[in-house]
Every structure is written in C-alpha cells, then in structure tokens.
Amino acid sequence: MSCRVPREGLRVDPVKVAVWGYGSMGSGMAKLIVGKPGTELVAIIDGDPAKVGKPGAGAVIVRNDPDRALAQTRPDVVLLATSSFVADVVAPIETALAAGAHVVTIAEEMSEPWAADAGLAERINQAARRAGRTVLGTGVNPGFILDTLIIALTGVCQDVRYIEAHRINDLSPYGPTVLRTQGVGATPEEFERGIRAGEIFGHIGFQQSLRLIARAVGWEMDEVKEERIPIVSRTRREARHVTIEPGQVAGCEHRAVASAGGRELIRLVHPQQVLPEAEGVQTEDFIHIEGTPEIKLTIRPEVPGGIATQAIAVNMIPKVLQARPGLATMAELPVPAAILGDIRSIASSVVSGGITR
Amino acid sequence: MSCRVPREGLRVDPVKVAVWGYGSMGSGMAKLIVGKPGTELVAIIDGDPAKVGKPGAGAVIVRNDPDRALAQTRPDVVLLATSSFVADVVAPIETALAAGAHVVTIAEEMSEPWAADAGLAERINQAARRAGRTVLGTGVNPGFILDTLIIALTGVCQDVRYIEAHRINDLSPYGPTVLRTQGVGATPEEFERGIRAGEIFGHIGFQQSLRLIARAVGWEMDEVKEERIPIVSRTRREARHVTIEPGQVAGCEHRAVASAGGRELIRLVHPQQVLPEAEGVQTEDFIHIEGTPEIKLTIRPEVPGGIATQAIAVNMIPKVLQARPGLATMAELPVPAAILGDIRSIASSVVSGGITR
Numbered sequence: 150m151s152c153r154v155p156r157e158g159l160r161v162d163p164v165k166v167a168v169w170g171y172g173s174m175g176s177g178m179a180k181l182i183v184g185k186p187g188t189e190l191v192a193i194i195d196g197d198p199a200k201v202g203k204p205g206a207g208a209v210i211v212r213n214d215p216d217r218a219l220a221q222t223r224p225d226v227v228l229l230a231t232s233s234f235v236a237d238v239v240a241p242i243e244t245a246l247a248a249g250a251h252v253v254t255i256a257e258e259m260s261e262p263w264a265a266d267a268g269l270a271e272r273i274n275q276a277a278r279r280a281g282r283t284v285l286g287t288g289v290n291p292g293f294i295l296d297t298l299i300i301a302l303t304g305v306c307q308d309v310r311y312i313e314a315h316r317i318n319d320l321s322p323y324g325p326t327v328l329r330t331q332g333v334g335a336t337p338e339e340f341e342r343g344i345r346a347g348e349i350f351g352h353i354g355f356q357q358s359l360r361l362i363a364r365a366v367g368w369e370m371d372e373v374k375e376e377r378i379p380i381v382s383r384t385r386r387e388a389r390h391v392t393i394e395p396g397q398v399a400g401c402e403h404r405a406v407a408s409a410g411g412r413e414l415i416r417l418v419h420p421q422q423v424l425p426e427a428e429g430v431q432t433e434d435f436i437h438i439e440g441t442p443e444i445k446l447t448i449r450p451e452v453p454g455g456i457a458t459q460a461i462a463v464n465m466i467p468k469v470l471q472a473r474p475g476l477a478t479m480a481e482l483p484v485p486a487a488i489l490g491d492i493r494s495i496a497s498s499v500v501s502g503g504i505t506r
Numbered sequence: 507m508s509c510r511v512p513r514e515g516l517r518v519d520p521v522k523v524a525v526w527g528y529g530s531m532g533s534g535m536a537k538l539i540v541g542k543p544g545t546e547l548v549a550i551i552d553g554d555p556a557k558v559g560k561p562g563a564g565a566v567i568v569r570n571d572p573d574r575a576l577a578q579t580r581p582d583v584v585l586l587a588t589s590s591f592v593a594d595v596v597a598p599i600e601t602a603l604a605a606g607a608h609v610v611t612i613a614e615e616m617s618e619p620w621a622a623d624a625g626l627a628e629r630i631n632q633a634a635r636r637a638g639r640t641v642l643g644t645g646v647n648p649g650f651i652l653d654t655l656i657i658a659l660t661g662v663c664q665d666v667r668y669i670e671a672h673r674i675n676d677l678s679p680y681g682p683t684v685l686r687t688q689g690v691g692a693t694p695e696e697f698e699r700g701i702r703a704g705e706i707f708g709h710i711g712f713q714q715s716l717r718l719i720a721r722a723v724g725w726e727m728d729e730v731k732e733e734r735i736p737i738v739s740r741t742r743r744e745a746r747h748v749t750i751e752p753g754q755v756a757g758c759e760h761r762a763v764a765s766a767g768g769r770e771l772i773r774l775v776h777p778q779q780v781l782p783e784a785e786g787v788q789t790e791d792f793i794h795i796e797g798t799p800e801i802k803l804t805i806r807p808e809v810p811g812g813i814a815t816q817a818i819a820v821n822m823i824p825k826v827l828q829a830r831p832g833l834a835t836m837a838e839l840p841v842p843a844a845i846l847g848d849i850r851s852i853a854s855s856v857v858s859g860g861i862t863r
Contacts, residue, residue, distance in 0.1 A: 300842075447806075452662050479841075483841075487660035490725055
C-alpha cells in the first residue's frame with residue numbers, strides 16, 4: 150500500500166480529462182469539461198464509425214484507438230460512459246488505469262459493483278490500487294437521489310426504523326432505446342412478455358442503491374425483492390419519440406424492497422413514464438425516513454436525470470483526484486459539490502482530512 | 507506527514523468514547539453512545555459541581571479532571587460540547603489530542619474555524635497532524651442543513667447562479683439561555699439594544715456555512731452582510747419556558763448574504779422563534795438552487811435541531827476514525843450516515859478510497 154503525498158498549494162497544470170463513450174451523456178460531459186476553468190479536454194474516444202474522425206466538444210477529434218489516445222494525451226481522469234454494466238466496463242477501466250488515469254464512470258452497476266459481480270469488482274479494486282488511482286461509479290440515480298442523498302439524511306438521525314423513497318420522473322426527453330427498456334408503447338401483454346424475456350427491465354440501480362445504503366448504515370439485508378409494474382395509460386400521451394394510446398403502457402413502475410428477518414427496511418419506488426402530468430402525476434423525488442427524528446424531504450420537480458448525471462460525473466473529479474487509491478463509492482468520498490471556480494483550487498483545498506490554507 | 511496504514515478487516519475492540527460537556531447536547535450524545543453496539547462510553551467530563559461525582563449515562567460517573575480522566579480511559583474519540591466558540595474549545599481539543607483521541611465537537615464556530623480565527627484554526631490543524639488524529643466540527647446547523655446539504659445538492663448541477671435557503675424552526679424546546687440570545691420575550695426596543703450590546707445575536711454559524719459552501723464550489727466571496735430582524739408577535743404565544751404577549755419579540759430572523767463584485771451569490775435566512783405556527787408559519791428547511799438544473803428542496807417539518815445535532819456528532823465518529831489527520835470539515839469527509847449496526851463494521855468498511863470486502 151503506497152501513501153500519496155498530499156498536494157499542498159495550487160496545482161499549476163490543468164486537470165486533463167478524456168471522455169470515453171461519446172453518446173448523449175459523454176458529449177454532455179465533454180462540453181462541461183471544455184467550459185470549466187482549470188480543466189482541459191485532451192481526448193474523446195468512441196467506437197461509432199459515424200463519429201470517429203470528426204470534431205467533438207472543444208474541436209477535439211473523436212478517436213477509436215483508446216490505448217494510443219490515452220498514451221499520447223496522458224489524461225488525469227477518464228470519464229467513461231460506454232455501458233451500464235460492470236462486465237462491459239472492466240476492460241476500458243483497466244486500459245485507463247494502465248495509462249495512469251483515474252476513472253469516473255456513469256455505468257449504473259459501477260455505483261456498487263460488488264452487487265453485480267464481486268469478482269470483477271475486486272479485480273478493478275486491485276488494479277486501481279496497483280496503479281495508485283481511484284475508480285468511482287456515479288450518476289444521478291444510482292449515485293445520488295436514491296442512495297447518497299438518503300444516506301446523508303440518515304446522518305442526522307439517532308435511529309432509523311424504515312426508509313421509503315420514490316423518484317417520479319418523465320421519460321419524454323429520452324430516445325427509443327431507453328423507452329423500449331421501460332416498455333413504453335407496449336400493450337400490457339407485450340410488457341409482461343418483455344419483462345420475462347429481459348428486454349424490458351425498468352431501472353438499473355436498485356441493487357446498487359440498496360447495498361450502498363445498507364452498508365453505509367450497517368444494516369444486514371437478507372432479502373431484496375423487485376417488482377416491475379406496467380403503468381397503463383388512461384389518456385393519449387404524445388411525446389417527441391412516441392405516442393401512447395389509452396390502454397398502452399406509458400412506462401414501468403419499478404419497486405425494490407430490502408428486508409431482514411422478514412422486516413422491511415428499505416423500499417425504493419421508481420415509476421418512469423412518458424408525460425406523467427397527463428394523468429395529474431407530479432414529478433418529484435421524495436424521501437421518508439421513519440426514525441428519530443422523522444424526516445420527509447421533497448424535491449419538486451425531480452432532479453432531471455441526464456443533466457444531473459453529466460454534472461455529478463464531472464463534479465466528482467476533484468474528489469477522485471484526492472481519494473486514496475482503489476475502487477470507491479459515493480458513500481466514502483466527500484459530498485459532491487458543483488465546480489464553479491477553477492477546478493485546481495477546489496482540488497487543492499483538501500490535503501489531509503483537513504484543509505490547508 | 508505520517509501515513510496511517512488502513513485497517514483491514516473488523517476491528518475487535520469497541521470504539522471508546524468520552525463525552526466532554528454534559529449539558530443537554532452532551533448528555534444526549536452520551537445516551538446515544540451507550541445504546542450503539544460496538545461503542546463504549548468510557549468517560550464523562552463536566553465542570554458543573556452539581557453534576558461532578560454523580561452517575562451519567564451508562565452509570566459512568568461525571569468527572570472534573572479532564573487530563574487524568576482521558577489518560578486513564580484512553581478514548582478513541584472525544585465528543586466535545588462545552589461551548590460554541592473556537593477560542594473556548596482550543597484548550598480542550600489540545601488536551602484530547604494529547605491524550606491520543608480524535609475530536610468531534612458541536613461548537614458552531616468549529617464547523618469552519620478559519621472564519622472565527624485562522625490562527626487558532628491552524629494551531630488546531632497542526633496539533634491534530636502531529637498527534638495523527640482528526641478534529642471535526644459538526645452539528646445540524648452549521649454542519650448540515652444550510653451547508654453540507656446545500657453543497658451536496660450543487661453536486662448534481664452543471665452550473666449554479668444563486669443559492670437561497672431558509673430554515674424555519676421552533677424555539678419552544680429550548681431553555682432560557684438560548685431564548686435570551688434570540689431576544690425572545692423582549693420588547694422591540696430591548697431587542698435593538700440587545701443586538702447592539704451583543705447580548706442578542708441570533709444564529710451562530712452563518713459565516714461558517716457560507717465559507718463552507720463557497721470553498722466547496724470554488725466561489726470567491728468579497729462581502730458577507732448579516733441582518734438580525736426581530737419577529738414581533740401579533741398573538742399570545744405560550745411555551746414551556748416563556749410566554750410572549752402581542753407586541754413582544756417571539757424570536758430573531760437572522761439573514762446572511764454573500765456577494766462577489768456586487769453580485770449576490772448565497773442568501774441564508776434563519777428565522778428562529780417560539781411557536782411559529784401561532785401565526786400560521788410552517789416550520790421547514792428549504793433550499794433553492796438557481797442553476798442548471800434548478801433544484802427546490804423542502805424538508806417539512808424542519809430537521810429538529812437538538813436531536814439531529816446529537817445524532818450527527820455521534821454518526822461522524824466512523825468517518826473521523828478513518829480520516830487523514832488534521833482539522834477536517836464536513837465538506838471533506840464522507841457523507842454522514844446513521845449508525846444502525848455495529849459501529850466497528852461501519853468503521854472498517856472503508857479502507858482505501860474504496861472498500862475492502
């Protein structure tokens with residue numbers, strides 16, 4: 150185990166960032182990086198032939214040769230947005246670590262990768278430690294609303310008996326791929342078939358959020374149950390990518406419940422649908438902690454998914470730069486914070502569990 | 507700068523805690539410690555002759571000999587609840603560090619001690635580093651609602667233009683000392699005289715919260731203005747420790763505004779009064795972030811002050827046990843989390859920026 154010397158004073162060089170995966174999330178993060186003082190977008194990597202060779206954010210050319218791109222540009226951090234799944238991101242993470250970069254990924258399963266594959270998670274953890282770098286999975290959810298924010302709220306509780314939270318959002322801004330995985334536009338029968346076939350799966354992240362919460366507070370869960378219920382529309386709902394007729398599925402209400410010894414501990418509910426307001430449903434994030442004290446928190450409307458996921462991935466860069474090497478989760482790093490000044494001053498302000506001034 | 511070896515695996519010994527300052531907050535924290543698996547309350551220290559020699563929480567006898575008490579009981583952590591001010595807690599913090607203990611204090615000014623006295627803060631920072639221990643100031647506010655929670659919310663923002671937050675609470679549970687410092691029961695004229703004389707001062711913590719937020723996001727503030735406005739009652743309000751007649755002061759609306767170059771960045775408003783519902787005012791915590799995205803968060807009713815301050819001080823123990831040595835703030839440590847299982851498993855779960863399993 151090596152010990153990195155804390156950085157005193159202001160870092161002079163800009164923080165060099167590569168974006169790997171140049172879809173909707175990756176391109177949003179790249180634009181953010183270009184606009185943040187103290188950062189430099191040094192590489193964009195994507196496998197899509199339609200994008201390769203063309204200029205992306207900040208006129209950086211999209212490349213399809215990750216090893217060489219990273220070796221030539223030596224990023225401090227790779228922002229990875231290629232897949233939702235641990236199994237898919239192990240290889241790019243190892244490539245980034247080998248090039249000496251920290252990694253922040255929005256792969257949902259990486260917010261708590263042991264849930265999906267403990268072996269792969271440990272492999273990433275060891276690779277990160279050997280490289281002296283940190284790997285973090287984050288995003289708005291999993292990563293913040295239904296886990297980090299809940300954990301933070303329990304921090305002002307003497308005791309907690311039960312946690313219930315829901316996130317009601319609107320799928321209208323999303324494209325055909327996301328809509329399909331939520332069953333949008335299907336008949337109720339097609340929805341059930343899609344669930345059984347694994348083609349409709351609702352939210353990715355409940356297992357991760359539940360484990361993040363349980364471990365942070367020291368709860369042992371012995372059972373997690375998930376349900377996916379079609380939200381059948383009673384009205385006509387017209388969105389950019391889809392029109393839903395009455396009787397068709399407008400989305401998926403995905404629920405997850407964690408219990409111990411038959412006692413329900415945490416219930417997370419995430420109804421995702423197109424245009425919920427068509428039936429008078431207000432979008433919101435809501436957290437109810439039954440404990441001492443009781444806490445009821447509402448964010449209305451909900452924190453919007455795409456914008457916030459891009460933001461939190463970029464905003465965690467200064468935290469990751471200063472973290473101890475290894476595979477980290479949001480529950481172990483300092484609270485996220487917007488980057489509104491030079492990233493170098495933010496990344497230099499914390500040096501030892503305390504502050505140097 | 508020494509490098510502490512991360513602790514792998516489960517700690518066997520209980521976490522030994524001393525409570526220094528056995529008033530309302532200290533005794534609440536002591537009771538919490540007695541009830542948490544994996545902790546042991548080893549000492550209670552207080553200077554009040556009415557308490558010394560008598561049993562406190564867990565039948566631990568209250569002592570008035572801090573040096574000997576700490577040397578004999580060797581706590582891992584001292585919970586310090588003797589004063590609101592940095593100048594008052596430097597000596598006990600140094601005593602605790604000299605005895606080898608980490609320190610968590612609810613002294614409001616310690617949530618960002620540089621605001622009150624940069625020299626004393628640096629003295630504490632150096633003492634903590636030499637001792638290889640961590641010192642943290644926390645509480646519900648300052649420490650959470652109007653700073654840590656705001657910072658965390660900005661973490662999902664791409665940009666922030668302006669932050670406004672208020673905390674509307676009820677002073678009824680508080681005793682005569684707190685009520686007096688808020689001007690409760692005074693005439694409007696007495697209130698103004700009390701403010702000028704420094705006997706009525708409203709909330710302690712705005713300077714700290716504003717600096718915590720500004721530094722976390724990288725904002726430079728060049729001006730902070732505070733206002734203290736009497737809340738003159740229009741109704742009769744009857745509480746346990748005070749009865750307020752119409753025309754008398756029910757509390758103090760304390761406001762603080764941070765600006766840069768004439769542009770307002772952060773506005774924090776904290777009206778503290780006895781029985782606000784007597785005039786239809788609902789208690790709540792409210793945070794509005796004008797940015798991308800815009801976020802409006804409401805906690806209703808507000809997180810209650812005393813219970814939550816005791817909770818967060820105890821709940822930060824596992825974070826402090828694993829922090830790098832020095833003077834820390836809530837913005838640099840992992841998000842707080844309730845302790846609902848054995849504190850030793852929580853304190854052992856994070857070892858390297860990541861997790862060991």
